Amino acid sequence: MHRPTLPIESLPFWARLNDVSFRHVKVSKIDGRGYGVVCEDDVETAEENETGQSTLVTVPHDLVLNAAAVDEYAKEDKNFRQLLDAMIGHRSTRTDILLFLLVQTALASRSGHGSVGVSNPWTEYLQFLPETVPVPTLWTEDERLLLRGTSLEAAVNAKLSALDAEFGLIQQKSSDIPAWNELLWEGTSAVSFPDWIRLDALYRSRSLELPRSGEALVPCLDMANHSASPTAYYDENLKDEVVLVPRPGVRLSKGDEVTISYGETKSAAEMLFSYGFVDPEATTGESLVLPLNPFPDDPLAKAKLVAFGQPPRIHVARDGDVNAGGGPVRWASAFAYFMCVNEEDGLEFRVLQERDGGRQLRVFWQGADVTDRTSDFEALTGEHSLAAIFRLRVVVTVQETLRAQLERLEATAPQDPTTPSAAQREECFRSAMALRSIDTKLLEHAVEALEDERLTLLADKNVVAYLGLTEATESDLAVDEAANETDDFS
Numbered sequence: 001m002h003r004p005t006l007p008i009e010s011l012p013f014w015a016r017l018n019d020v021s022f023r024h025v026k027v028s029k030i031d032g033r034g035y036g037v038v039c040e041d042d043v044e045t046a047e048e049n050e051t052g053q054s055t056l057v058t059v060p061h062d063l064v065l066n067a068a069a070v071d072e073y074a075k076e077d078k079n080f081r082q083l084l085d086a087m088i089g090h091r092s093t094r095t096d097i098l099l100f101l102l103v104q105t106a107l108a109s110r111s112g113h114g115s116v117g118v119s120n121p122w123t124e125y126l127q128f129l130p131e132t133v134p135v136p137t138l139w140t141e142d143e144r145l146l147l148r149g150t151s152l153e154a155a156v157n158a159k160l161s162a163l164d165a166e167f168g169l170i171q172q173k174s175s176d177i178p179a180w181n182e183l184l185w186e187g188t189s190a191v192s193f194p195d196w197i198r199l200d201a202l203y204r205s206r207s208l209e210l211p212r213s214g215e216a217l218v219p220c221l222d223m224a225n226h227s228a229s230p231t232a233y234y235d236e237n238l239k240d241e242v243v244l245v246p247r248p249g250v251r252l253s254k255g256d257e258v259t260i261s262y263g264e265t266k267s268a269a270e271m272l273f274s275y276g277f278v279d280p281e282a283t284t285g286e287s288l289v290l291p292l293n294p295f296p297d298d299p300l301a302k303a304k305l306v307a308f309g310q311p312p313r314i315h316v317a318r319d320g321d322v323n324a325g326g327g328p329v330r331w332a333s334a335f336a337y338f339m340c341v342n343e344e345d346g347l348e349f350r351v352l353q354e355r356d357g358g359r360q361l362r363v364f365w366q367g368a369d370v371t372d373r374t375s376d377f378e379a380l381t382g383e384h385s386l387a388a389i390f391r392l393r394v395v396v397t398v399q400e401t402l403r404a405q406l407e408r409l410e411a412t413a414p415q416d417p418t419t420p421s422a423a424q425r426e427e428c429f430r431s432a433m434a435l436r437s438i439d440t441k442l443l444e445h446a447v448e449a450l451e452d453e454r455l456t457l458l459a460d461k462n463v464v465a466y467l468g469l470t471e472a473t474e475s476d477l478a479v480d481e482a483a484n485e486t487d488d489f490s
């Protein structure tokens with residue numbers, strides 16, 4: 001698709017035309033970060049306006065692109081309304097905004113676009129936005145190989161599949177409407193899957209959570225970059241305008257970049273997934289999430305997955321600066337507790353026939369219906385006399401999963417950890433290597449912590465008694481089997 005662009009030098013004209021005000025700041029190029037907001041002169045924080053804030057950027061409410069704004073737009077444009085209605089059952093704030101952006105992108109790329117779509121400030125503003133975003137969904141296949149073994153490998157693959165399904169659905173629903181078929185899918189300017197991946201990436205890396213307007217895109221304010229020590233924050237004032245304001249006590253001088261925080265508790269994986277970079281200055285701790293597969297030989301595996309109702313996962317986290325030691329490792333996995341109990345422990349599945357002919361899967365633990373508590377098996381098994389045994393099974397399962405992940409991380413590490421291949425961009429390589437290092441450290445510490453817990457549990461008197469009993473039963477069995485074999489021989 002031919003995508004027209006506008007130089008950033010024209011942004012002040014667009015801003016003036018649309019009542020966006022910049023005070024003491026402008027948008028300009030920043031080394032390695034695309035554009036950013038930079039001070040044009042020293043900012044006196046005492047220079048307050050009627051709301052008590054010294055605002056650097058003010059964006060009128062009617063430029064805020066949120067679910068309500070898309071709805072308003074649809075009121076003026078009945079064709080767009082028809083498009084939104086065609087997506088009924090698949091709508092969310094995100095999909096509504098992305099659909100709006102898809103239409104604006106298509107409108108900008110076609111001069112004579114016929115009967116559908118109404119141009120608005122966003123049609124032009126989109127032309128200031130970067131061609132690409134360094135998030136992994138926009139990495140090439142060679143670059144995505146760098147994520148093998150990391151906590152993002154499965155998440156990025158799953159996101160690409162979800163985007164593919166979403167794009168297929170939009171294509172199917174909108175091609176039934178002739179005017180949209182013509183604008184979106186016909187001719188050389190037709191939109192394609194890479195356009196959808198790009199819009200999703202732009203949305204993920206630029207959307208904000210506003211106190212009153214909710215999840216939204218805000219033009220110009222979305223030019224502010226992130227810092228672990230931000231100098232500004234955004235807010236909505238009494239007129240519902242969105243404002244960029246210096247943080248209290250911050251001195252801003254000419255040439256300083258004005259930064260905000262994209263989230264103080266986001267892990268390296270989340271930052272890379274949503275924004276396309278790993279912040280080397282983050283000191284808030286680290287976390288990772290891994291998929292957890294049920295045991296392949298568990299006959300109840302399928303039923304457990306259905307009854308659990310969410311993707312089974314393991315969460316690992318550590319507070320503090322991981323590079324400087326960090327705090328103790330924490331882990332959690334609700335599914336692991338469900339996965340590690342079986343029929344002989346008191347787990348039972350029943351299929352109930354409903355009056356309307358439907359069937360319902362119910363889960364029982366120790367005879368009680370716990371269908372609504374499948375993510376609560378840590379507490380449920382904790383009340384059992386074999387609680388320590390169940391915990392031991394979980395600890396071993398989680399430890400083995402993390403160990404296997406660590407081995408995969410090591411086995412897939414690039415041969416030269418300092419230089420990307422010719423087919424990989426430097427920034428993707430640097431981000432992937434930073435994530436690999438953080439994941440490795442976190443997994444190593446988690447495996448160690450789980451080993452300590454495993455040894456403690458193995459010394460538990462109930463575990464010792466249980467294991468002693470099992471061993472005795474097993475050796476009895478072996479004797480019986482040997483006796484049977486002898487019988488057979490004779």
Ligand SMILES: C[S@@+](CC[C@H](N)C(=O)[O-])C[C@H]1O[C@@H](n2cnc3c(N)ncnc32)[C@H](O)[C@@H]1O
Nearest residue numbers: 033034035205206222223224225226275276277
């Ligand atoms: C909300 S936009 C900020 C404006 C953006 N720099 C631009 O050129 O349009 C978020 C994107 O800016 C870049 N970015 C923001 N903060 C960054 C940082 N601290 N380090 C590297 N890139 C950053 C990332 O590409 C991110 O996806």
